[in-house]
Amino acid sequence: MSGKEALLEVDGLKKHFKVNQGWIASLMESFGSGEPDYVHAVDGVSFELREGETLGLAGESGCGKTTTGMSLVKLHEPTAGDIIYDDQRLSEATDAEIKKFRQNAQMIFQDPFESLNPRMTVYDTVAEPLRIHDIPNETARVQRALEFAELLPAEHYFDQYPHELSGGQRQRVAIARALVLDPDFIVADEPVSMLDVSLRAGVLSLLDRMTDEFGLSVVYISHDLSLLRHMCDRLAIMYMGKIVEKGPTDQIIENPQHPYTQALINAVPVPDPGVGRDRVELQGEVGDVIDIPTGCRFKNRCSEYIGDVCDQVVPPLEQKTEFEQDVACHLYESAAGYDPYEEMSGSPSAAETGDGAESTPADD
Amino acid sequence: MAQEEQSSRSIYTDLDDGGSDEEIDKWQRTFRLWRETLREHWGMLTDELSVKLSMLTVAGFMLIAIFAPFIATHQPLQRQYQGEAGIIIEDWAEPSLLGADTEYLLGTTAEGFDIFSQLIYGTRAALLVGLVAAIFTAGIGTLVGLVAGYYGGKVDDALMRIVDFLYGMPLLPTVIVLVAVLGPDLWNIILALIVLQWRSTARVIRSQSLSLRERPFVKAAEVAGAGDWHIISRHLAPNVLPMTFLYGSFGIAWAILAEAGISFIGLGDPNTVSWGTMLQASRAYSALSFGAWWWFVPPGICIGLLVISGFLIGRGYEEITNPKLQ
Missing domain, CATH: 3.40.50.300 (P-loop containing nucleotide triphosphate hydrolases)
Structure with missing residues (x-):
């Protein structure tokens, strides 16, 4: 890469906001009925x-x-994680x-x-x-x-x-x-x-x-x-x-790999009526940021959904074997040899959150 | 190391090396900006005829209050003559304005006080109550509102519960109790009014600063490293100041009305003359049934004039702070 020095490093940054429910709800909460809800605005972001x-x-x-x-x-x-500036957390x-x-x-x-x-x-x-x-x-x-x-x-x-x-x-x-x-x-x-x-x-x-x-x-x-x-x-x-x-x-614009990136780039209008291309349109809305789904967050809207592994294992952002950019998706093989299938438990909990299978057919 | 590399590319390098004496005179500049803002506001305010008249009225009353000793013809609390039994009821002096052959411009009260002089000195009490109470209610209310709105959370909760508590107290009965406990003194009336009146200013200013503190310019100041006090004084306060002035000018009118009411029901300061105590005395001596209208009409007109002027000025200022009303 460019070899320049990193000025700022963001390490696993998380920011969750408590959902404000008013004082009656918070009173109930203090008597032990139920956990407060959090909006997971930023949930583990790392970059430099x-x-x-x-x-x-x-x-x-x-x-x-x-x-x-x-x-x-x-x-x-930040709720968790840190920012490192000038070698200082x-x-x-x-x-x-x-x-x-x-x-x-x-x-x-x-x-x-x-x-x-x-x-x-x-x-x-x-x-x-x-x-x-x-x-x-x-x-x-x-x-x-x-x-x-x-x-x-x-x-x-x-x-x-x-x-x-x-x-x-x-x-x-x-x-x-x-x-x-x-x-x-x-x-x-x-x-x-x-x-x-x-x-x-x-x-x-x-x-x-x-x-x-x-x-x-x-x-x-x-x-x-x-x-x-x-x-x-x-x-x-x-x-x-x-x-x-x-x-x-x-790399990302010319050769997007994550299905979400592909859909985003597809949504950019091209100022030439002659250009035809395969449109990948995003279905539905951004998911629930309070009750985060298990596994991959994009699975319900994903056109490449490949079944239980997407449901159960959170894809890490990592270097893949086939291209330069880092991608968080199970479609591609990890360069470091990480195998998401090892983490699959085969537990029936996948059925509860597996409503993504209804909108996009599983192909395994 | 990263720092050195950066500063070598800075566009300010030569400034920091050479230094420059060309600094803007801050005080002069601040003064000029203030003057411009005030002139602009003044221009907008006096644009309207009703506001102009109201200001003239208030200014007139202020002059009267300041020069009261020179205008008044007699001492306001000095009996002009003694009746037979010490208490004179029917021995009025008719106003010389109406052609009566007396030396009293607006006649005398049943107690033998000169009404004109009482009216003149009453202006002092009215303006004193109005101004002092308004300045303190607006000041305390703004300060509490800013702190509650800026810090939020527990500070906000605590301060606003105090305000809620004060809202639960009816104005006049509470003032009556306070004055009864502290003694019927003009300053105690002012104190009681201040204690009860800052609540509404505090609420409004709080809601304003709640919304202001989420605005990007406050965030920008935070990013630049500004402390709490800096943000409150430079970013929040100047933006709520018009609202403070507005509540202050309404506060003058409210305070004068409240003082008149309290005096009227007999809890006024017996050692000072105010329009309220004049009305109270005229009621106590049944001036109405004796047809001595010159006793209670002039203070009534004065109260009305001053209060209406206060409201009209406040109303005019409201149009500046809230252009949607225009």
Whole structure:
């Protein structure tokens, strides 16, 4: 692979949210009747972010990509697992180390209309991170950041309030705010999905320059595969809180292996009416993230369902023998020699959750 | 090592090396921004005629309160003459405004006090109660609301149960009990009003900050490393401030009304003159049945004017904070 050093390592990250049932339910619970329900937003995700690389996180709505992104910048405390930054486990980090991490991890949000405080001027918004971290040369830095974000002349924007700016300008201000601390990596959560199509190209090329000139690593969260293909070096496809396929962008787009990835890529429209292709359409909805099904999470919608092994054994994300990317699917042979059939118990519990067999015929 | 490699590619390198003296004067800038915001709000507020008139009314009352000693013709609690038995009931002086041959502009009360002077000094009590109670109810309510909304969880539960408890207490009876226990003093009335009135502000501000704290700009500040207090003071407070002002201006009107009510039922401060105590005295001496309307009509008009002005200003401000009303 690229051989660059890993900047950030995510190790088995899990984030579960307790379902809020109100105080009567929680009172009942404290008397011992029933376990609280949890939404398994992110359920065991591991990847690494290398220096200067752009990593794309893709998947349907509700697959946990935004929660993963927010956990990366410590907006959420992980339920389990850890993030390792600069050889330091963040769960064990001291306050000073967390502060240093905060300086180096920034985030760009989806909605530029909500991500700027309506009562703060552009200057105050961009200068705020500098004030929090007591960094000198405030004015010059703010100016430089705004200029980088192509808000020119920068002085002209200093005293403007967000409501005086267009959506594209606001997103540029948000980018300037993320860059002003000179971070190591940025999590960009659908940074252009709320913008007019005409403004997207400008903001995207700005994000591109950001990685080139700053040497930044970026985690790019989007559901838009054609955009990710354009932006990212590597891709990770998520489904129901787990990564199902991970590898170099070209590999994944050109040669997807996981049935879910295949279906996703198939759903991307091709702007040529002459191109005919076999459509693999996804049936049904994303499964229940509170009562996680046994085995593979995609089994109920999978077109390649191969029976009990999918029902009973959770497919690990691993290197396969036939191709470069990592895939979490029983269809392919493990490069490390892992045999999922060994773990099958043959217990009758498979029948309970085996409703996937109704929608897609088992072929074994 | 990773750090060094990064900083060599930073676009800020030359800034950090050279350093620059060109810093914006923060105080001057903050001052200018505040002035602009205030001017903008002031412009919107005085756009409406009713608000303009209300402000003039309040300003007039304020001037009267400040210059009360110069305007009043007599001491408000000094008997102008003595009757035979010490208690004078029918010995009114008719108002000179109506052509009566006395030196009393609005006549005297049955107790022999000059009504005009009482009215002037009553303005002081009304404004004192209104302003002090409003500032404290809005202030305490906002602070509690911000803390409850921002921290959520147990803090929120505890504070909101206190608010629920206060909501369970009826305003006037509670104030009566408190004043009865603490003694009929103007400051005790103010205290009782504050204790009971911050509840509604706290609730509204809490619900506002609950929704504000989930907004991405608060998340962005968190990502940048901002502490709790920084987020509360820089991001939540400025956004709930219009609501605070709104509740404050309504609070003035409510407090004045409540004070008048409490004084009217006889729990007012006997050593200060307020419009409420004037009304109470006129009722006690049956001014209505003697046809001495000049005793109770002027304080009634004053209370009405001030309270309506307060509500109209609040209403005008509401249109600024909530443009949907326009």
